[in-house]
Each structure stands twice: as structure tokens, then as C-alpha cells.
Amino acid sequence: MKRILILIALLVPACLWAQVDYSELSMPELSKKIEAEVRAIKASEGKGDKQSMSHSLGNAADLYLSVARKLSESEETDQIVKAKQTSLTRSIDYARKAIATSEEVGELEQMKTSYRTLIAAQKLSGDIKGSLQSSREMLALKKTVFSNKKVAELEKRQIEYQHTKREDSIRQQKQAAEEHLKEQARVLALKQKQLDSTSRTLSATEQEKTSVSMALKKTQSDLTMEKLNALEKERKLTLAEEEQALQATNMQLQNSKLELQQSELALQRSKMELQQNELQIKDRKLSNQRLYIYIGVVGILVLASFLFFIGRERKKAVQQKLRAERSERFKQEFIANISHEIRTPMNAIIGMTGLLIQKNPSPEQESYLKAISKSADILLHVINDVLDLSKIEAGKLELEKIDFSLTDTLKQVKDTLSYRAEDKGLQLITTVDDKLSDVIVGDPYRLNQVLINLGGNALKFTEKGGVHIDVTKEKEEGEYVWVKYAIVDTGIGIPADKVSKLFESFSQVKSSDTRKYGGTGLGLSISKHLVELQGGTISVESVVGKGTTFSFVIRYPVGSTERLQQRLASEQNADGTILNGLRILIADDNEYNRLVVNETLHLMADVETDEVVNGQEAVDLLKANNYDLILMDVQMPVMNGIDATKYIRGEMKAPKKDIPIIALTASVLRADLDLCFESGMTAYVPKPFKPWQLVNTIAEVTGRERQPGVPSTPKQAQKKQAEKPKPQPAKAEHVKEEPAKQDATGVGAEATAAASTFDWEKVTNMDYLTTFCEGDQKRMQKYIKVYLNALPAFHKNIAAAIENKDFVELALHVHSFKPKWMMMGMKKTNDLGVQVDHMAKSQNEKAFEDVKIILEDIDKSQKELETMV
Amino acid sequence: MNKKMVKKIFIVDDDDMMAMALEDHLTRNTLHEIHVFTTGEECIKNLRMQPDVIILDYNLNSVQKEAANGMAILDAIKKLNRDIPVVLFSSQDAYSVALQSINKGATQYVIKDEKAFDNIVAICNS
Numbered sequence: 001m002k003r004i005l006i007l008i009a010l011l012v013p014a015c016l017w018a019q020v021d022y023s024e025l026s027m028p029e030l031s032k033k034i035e036a037e038v039r040a041i042k043a044s045e046g047k048g049d050k051q052s053m054s055h056s057l058g059n060a061a062d063l064y065l066s067v068a069r070k071l072s073e074s075e076e077t078d079q080i081v082k083a084k085q086t087s088l089t090r091s092i093d094y095a096r097k098a099i100a101t102s103e104e105v106g107e108l109e110q111m112k113t114s115y116r117t118l119i120a121a122q123k124l125s126g127d128i129k130g131s132l133q134s135s136r137e138m139l140a141l142k143k144t145v146f147s148n149k150k151v152a153e154l155e156k157r158q159i160e161y162q163h164t165k166r167e168d169s170i171r172q173q174k175q176a177a178e179e180h181l182k183e184q185a186r187v188l189a190l191k192q193k194q195l196d197s198t199s200r201t202l203s204a205t206e207q208e209k210t211s212v213s214m215a216l217k218k219t220q221s222d223l224t225m226e227k228l229n230a231l232e233k234e235r236k237l238t239l240a241e242e243e244q245a246l247q248a249t250n251m252q253l254q255n256s257k258l259e260l261q262q263s264e265l266a267l268q269r270s271k272m273e274l275q276q277n278e279l280q281i282k283d284r285k286l287s288n289q290r291l292y293i294y295i296g297v298v299g300i301l302v303l304a305s306f307l308f309f310i311g312r313e314r315k316k317a318v319q320q321k322l323r324a325e326r327s328e329r330f331k332q333e334f335i336a337n338i339s340h341e342i343r344t345p346m347n348a349i350i351g352m353t354g355l356l357i358q359k360n361p362s363p364e365q366e367s368y369l370k371a372i373s374k375s376a377d378i379l380l381h382v383i384n385d386v387l388d389l390s391k392i393e394a395g396k397l398e399l400e401k402i403d404f405s406l407t408d409t410l411k412q413v414k415d416t417l418s419y420r421a422e423d424k425g426l427q428l429i430t431t432v433d434d435k436l437s438d439v440i441v442g443d444p445y446r447l448n449q450v451l452i453n454l455g456g457n458a459l460k461f462t463e464k465g466g467v468h469i470d471v472t473k474e475k476e477e478g479e480y481v482w483v484k485y486a487i488v489d490t491g492i493g494i495p496a497d498k499v500s501k502l503f504e505s506f507s508q509v510k511s512s513d514t515r516k517y518g519g520t521g522l523g524l525s526i527s528k529h530l531v532e533l534q535g536g537t538i539s540v541e542s543v544v545g546k547g548t549t550f551s552f553v554i555r556y557p558v559g560s561t562e563r564l565q566q567r568l569a570s571e572q573n574a575d576g577t578i579l580n581g582l583r584i585l586i587a588d589d590n591e592y593n594r595l596v597v598n599e600t601l602h603l604m605a606d607v608e609t610d611e612v613v614n615g616q617e618a619v620d621l622l623k624a625n626n627y628d629l630i631l632m633d634v635q636m637p638v639m640n641g642i643d644a645t646k647y648i649r650g651e652m653k654a655p656k657k658d659i660p661i662i663a664l665t666a667s668v669l670r671a672d673l674d675l676c677f678e679s680g681m682t683a684y685v686p687k688p689f690k691p692w693q694l695v696n697t698i699a700e701v702t703g704r705e706r707q708p709g710v711p712s713t714p715k716q717a718q719k720k721q722a723e724k725p726k727p728q729p730a731k732a733e734h735v736k737e738e739p740a741k742q743d744a745t746g747v748g749a750e751a752t753a754a755a756s757t758f759d760w761e762k763v764t765n766m767d768y769l770t771t772f773c774e775g776d777q778k779r780m781q782k783y784i785k786v787y788l789n790a791l792p793a794f795h796k797n798i799a800a801a802i803e804n805k806d807f808v809e810l811a812l813h814v815h816s817f818k819p820k821w822m823m824m825g826m827k828k829t830n831d832l833g834v835q836v837d838h839m840a841k842s843q844n845e846k847a848f849e850d851v852k853i854i855l856e857d858i859d860k861s862q863k864e865l866e867t868m869v
Numbered sequence: 870m871n872k873k874m875v876k877k878i879f880i881v882d883d884d885d886m887m888a889m890a891l892e893d894h895l896t897r898n899t900l901h902e903i904h905v906f907t908t909g910e911e912c913i914k915n916l917r918m919q920p921d922v923i924i925l926d927y928n929l930n931s932v933q934k935e936a937a938n939g940m941a942i943l944d945a946i947k948k949l950n951r952d953i954p955v956v957l958f959s960s961q962d963a964y965s966v967a968l969q970s971i972n973k974g975a976t977q978y979v980i981k982d983e984k985a986f987d988n989i990v991a992i993c994n995s
Contacts, residue, residue, distance in 0.1 A: 677964065677967075682964060682968070683964060768983055772890070772894070772986070779893070782889075783886065783889070783890065786885055786886050786889060787886060790885070790886070812928070812930075812931050813931065815928065815931075815960060815961075816883075816884060816928055816931035816960075818960040818981065819884055819886055819887045819890075819960060819981045820884075820886045822981065822982065822983065823886055823890060
């Protein structure tokens, strides 16, 4: 028995190397320690510190075991055996508690120690079965711990595999695992030894016990052995399984590697696909670009051909236009040439004939001279008719818009026609309605021309009786007066079927009449055009054998006597003295023209003049001398006026290159005047000119403007008296004929019809805008809207200018509105605007009155245009 | 062929109707690039765009009182760049005005009348 205990005592320290050996301690020390441990248990239990509690419990169990061992060394009295049993029971109790507690906390080492204590105590108490059970539990624990550890390691490894993917670490861990296995095997071998020794102990016990119990024990030990073998097998099996698991893990690893590779491959593949996609997209883009390029090229080709086509069309159009312009230009040149080539000698013939008649010719000579003079007059008349008609047809005839007296004009007409009437023994009566305001605004020269034409015509076709020119007021509204003219004769009359042909050019009722009555047949045609230009319509009423009445109505703005007198004054007060001291070079190939110019200038002012006969001489003389001005004929041999001007402006040095040059030209064609200005001429004076025209133009270009209100010297006034026809008497002096109102009843209905044409006469005219917008209504409306939108501001600005008597503002706003009137076809308003502009610039108060007519026109235009938008 | 197919044309006119009509007419009848300015100052500011032709109104202060007039703008343009052709565009039919503008370096003087638009087109195309 003792030997067994000693064996165990020896074995235990060997097995439990980590355990504190309490066997050296004495009993009282042991009991003190136990007490301390029990307190520690309670203390840690109170704190809930299960870790230290499990330690203390283990220690207590150990202490009790040591007590039991000490007691077993003593004599075996009942008391001692009892005490020994009690301490063993306590040791077992504490050990179990310690195991339970440490299991809870997971203190595996403490658990093992407690198990060992338990097993030892059980063995000491003779509870073999219990100790075996505990051993088994301990083994199971270890296995669990081991497998737990293994699982943890495997998991760790797997995580590591997953994380690091390094084979090296796997191998290392595998080795570690193998080492662990070997160690475990060693531990197992040790256990076997322990078991062997246990079995030896058992056999020793057998010797002391009965053979029955021996046999029993043997059987038990066999059983144990078998069980241990089974355990061993189980262990090996587990190892094999672990190995398999490891292999499986490896496999998994490889698999995962494979998967990784596969996913990498997949990745690469997807990259490839992506690249392919990109390539495809690029391809598509490229093909798109190519498509665009194709489209572009095709578009450019189409555009180019289109442009080419358009260009060719335009070129064609331009060529056609050029051709038309050239032929028009040719026509104009031809007429201008005729005009110049015929008028110049005609002027000479008429002028010289007049001079000869004054030189006391013999009666025979005088009759010849008078015949020459009359023929020349007729020829000049015919030429003027032709030129007028061509001008009218070319739309180049421009009407004057000046104040004039109706009675004065009628008196001139009567003066002109009276000798013809006297020749034929006919009565010529002119009457002007005294209800008419005498001064009106219009073109007196063209009115004169029409009345002379129609009156002369009437006289021509009348053999007995007379001709009555009757001027009456048709109506008056605001600033306007409608004047009716009727030319009544008692002549041969015109058959109804010929009336419509009457106004065609070169038309007379019978061709034989031409021979009988003479004339070009242009008179009526020109009259019709001129009346229409002034806004009227000629109508005819005729009874064959009884007579004919021509009548027309023209609307005029009411004029101002003051303004008329101002105009007449400015024309007649052509005070030549303002030209005193000027050195003037006259260039004209026609001697008569030079004479007229020279005479006119010397009669009116003290000027120095030199004469040359062509442009080249003018240039040479200008180089040699200093002049203030050149009067330059346009058509001259050697070098004409245009070329001479170009040379002076382009080649000569300042200040001579800047010398004012006035064109003297018989041409009134716009194109010719344009040529003059293009070459650099400063102004022009038409031939034949009136003295005041020449003086005023020279004064203007040389900066010697007439001072208003400065009277001319008596000498000058006398000169003028001699030079100019007597000023026309005012209305009061004019002897009025008996107003023949009753005569007008016959043409009353027709006059009403004529008047009604004025009612719907508009201030606006859309012809220009229609042409400009190529008939596009929307575009036209756009311009009309701009015009209408500008009106309120215009009204406001003009009202302000009138109120403040501000000439500058008035001129500025009227002037700046001119393009708008042009676009809206408001020609009359525009003309009035030009006048108001000029008046305002010369500080003429009348501007503030006349601008009111413009405002009325604008109101009318607003009404007319508002219906269009 | 030193003529440019497409030119840059400046229109300087404070009159809305005229500027609009001229722009409209040029756009429809030519391929040129048109820029419209209502004041001369604006035109001067944009001179670095290098216009090929400038069509300059004579009166530029009917709307804005303080705006500089055509002649002053013509001087300014010529001072900055002598070579840009400037066409004076005016309803002033006084010959002295035309002469003055030509002396100041204007290439052409066009009077605002019915023929003005075609004249401008002809000038711009030459």
C-alpha cells in the first residue's frame, strides 16, 4: 500500500511539473493555507472574478489532497481514515468546482491541473472507476481543446491563405501542425505509460486481493486496454481525417487559386472585351466620321455646284442688268449729246439773232432775222419737249416744291399765249377764283408748262371764239387746297373715239392735221405726265364742232406769302458785290457761252476773269496763276471738264488741287451730274443759267454767303433793273377777269370725280418696300412695325423742339427720320422734311409751322399702316 | 483674285430702320458677315475684329445725344487703322459733307436714298 502511494507521489510531480508541491508543508501550515484559499474563493466569488476563483479552487483541492496524503502516511486509525476520507472528498469537491469554474472561464491549464488533482484524489480514495472516468473526461477535454485549437488554426490558416495566398506559410503551418501531432503522439505515449503503470498498480493490488477480484480487475484492465486502443484508433482516425481535411484545405486553396486564376482570366477576358468594345466603338466612330466626311464632301459638292449655278445665274443677271444699264446709259448719253450739241448752237443762234435785230437791220433783213428767230424758238421748243418726255419716261424729272403765286403764274401764261391769240384774232381769258389762297406750295414751272401746252393747243385748234383758262378752288381742308384748272375752247372738238388716243405720244386726231396745225404731237402727252407727276389726272370733254374742255385738279399745301417774297428776294437780290475781288477762270469752248458768263459776272461784280477754250489750257493756266474758282464747261475738245477736274484733284498740289470747280453744263441728266461730282467738281450751274443762279452758286462754293438783310448798293440795284425782268406785281395789282364760275358747271361732275381721287390718295406708298422685301409680307410688316414703333418718340421729340424753339433738335429729328419716310414711300413727307431741315438749319421760324404738316402726314401714315400689321 | 469671297462688314447706324434694312439687304444679297453697331464708340471697340468694310452713318447722335458723330468716328478709325475702307452713309445730300468725308479718308460717300442699298452691295462686293 505504501509503495503504491510513494509511486503515485513520485509520479504526480513528474506528471504535474507545473504544480506547486505542498507535500513538504506541515499539517498546521496546510490548514492555514486552506483557510487562506477558502477566503480567497469567497472573496473572488464576491467579486465575480471567476478566473482567480478557479485558481483558488484548484489550490484548495490540491491542499486537501496533500492533507489526505499526509494523513495516509500516519497510522491507519479509524479517526485518521475518516479525516483522510473527508479531506479527499473535499479535495474532489473543490477539484470538480475548479474544473467547472475554469471551464466556464476557458482556463484550460487550470482545468487540466484540477483534473489531475481530481484523478489523484479519486485514486487515493480508492475510487478507480471515478479516476478512470475523470481520466477519460480529461482526455476528451484535451481532444476537444486540441481539435478546437486545430479548428482555430485551420481557420486562421484559411484566413491567412485567403489573405496572404502564400504557399510558404501554408507549408510552415503544415509543419507546425505535424509537430503538434507528434507532440500529441508523445503525450499519448506518455499517457500509455501512465496507463501501464496504473495497470501494474492494479496487478499489484491484485496480488493482495482475491483471485476473483484479480480476475475482475484483469478483465477491467483488459477492457480499459481495449478502450484505450479504441481511443488510439479513434485518435489516428481523427489524425487521418485532419490530414484529409488539410489536403482538402490544400485542394480548396488550389481551387481558390484556380478560381483566382480563372477570375483573373475572366478579368482579362472582360478587359479584352472592353478593349474590343472600345475598338468597336472607335470603329463605329471612325465609320461615323467617314460618313460625316462623305456627307460633308457631298454637301460641299452640292453647295459648290449650287453656288456655281447661283453665281452663273447672278452673273447672267448682272450681265443682263449691265447690258440694260449700258443701253439705258447709251440712250441717256445720246439724248444728253443731242441736248448739248443742239442747245449750245441754238442758244448762240437765238442770242446772236436778238443782237442783230437791235443793230438796225434793213426791213428785209429784219424779216429774215425774225424768221430765223422764230424757227429757232420752235426748234428749241421741240427739243425741249423731246428732252422733257425722255426725262419723264426715265422718271428723272423732279418737281420743285416752292411757294408760288397762282395769279403770277397765270399772268405769265397769258403773256406767253396772248400774242398767239392776237395773231388769230381770238379771245384769251384767264380767271383765278378770289376764294383761293394765292400762294401755294408746288412746281410753278411745270404748271406753267402744262397750261401753256394745253392753252396753246386750244388756240391752235380754234378758229373763232376764244380760249378760257379758269382756275377755281375745288375744296380746302386744313393745310391743303385742291385747285381745279379748266381750259375751255370753242374749237373743232375731238370725236369721242379719239379721246382715249389723245394723250399718246406723237398723236394728233388726223395725220393731215399735223401738216395743217404743226407741232410734234408731244404736248398733250407731256402735259398728261406732268399733271400726273403733280398728283392729278387730266380729263377731256368734247363735242365735235362745239369745243373741248381739258380739266385737272391738283392738291397743294397752302403756302406763305412771306416765304414766297423771301424766295423771290433771294433770287433777285443776287448781290454780285459779294463776289468782288475774286479771280475766276472760265473754261468753255463756245465763245458765246464765254461771253455770256463774262458779261454776267462783270455786270454784277468787280471780278478778274481769264478765259480758256479747253481743259488742258485751264490746267496750264491754273499752274501758272492763282485763281479762287474755275467755271468749267463739261464738254470741251482736247481735254474735257471731267478729265481736267480729275487731273487737278489728283495730280496737282494743295492748295491748287482743292480749288472750287463749278460745272457749267447744258445737261440736266442725273447721270451726267453724277459724273461731275465723281470727278471732284464742287457744284454745277445749268446752262442756260439765270444770273442769280451763277452768283449764288459762286458765293456758296467760295464761302462768300450773302448776308441776309444787307441791302445792295444803288448801282447794283440799277444794274439788276436793267438786267432782270421787272418783278412780278403782287396779287392786288393783278387785274382779275370776271370769275366765270357758271362755266364750270358743265365739268362739275367730272371735277367731283377728280377730287375723289384725292380722297383716297395715301401719304404712304408700299411700292419701294414691296420691291425691297421681294413681296415678302412678313418682312414688310417687320419694317412697318419698326416705323410705327418710332412714331411716339418722334412726336415727343418734335413737340419738345417746337416748345423750346430748338432749331438744332428739330433739324436733327426731322433729318434722322428721312430714311424711314423713304422706306414707307412717303415721298412728299420726305420732301417736306428736307425743306424743314434746311429751314431749321438757317434758323427760319417757319420750320416750326411746316413741321406740323409733317406731323399730320405721320398721323395719316399711322392710320394707313396700322391696317397692314 | 485678291477679293475676299466673304467679308466682314460693320454697319454703324443709330437709325434702327436703316441698320435693319441694310443688314437685311446685305445678308440676302451677299455672303458677307454683317455686324451692326448703333454707336461709333461700339464700332471702335470692336475694331480688332478687323472688318473689311465699315459703313458709317454721318449722324450718330439722334438717339444718344452724347454719342460721337460720324466724322469724329471716321477720324478715330483712320487713326487706328488707315487701311480699313470706310463708306460714309448719310441722308445729307450737301456736297460739302461728301467732300469733307472724302478728304478725311472715306472711300465712298453714299446718300441714303432708294438706290443706296444696291450701291452699298456693289461697294461691298468690289
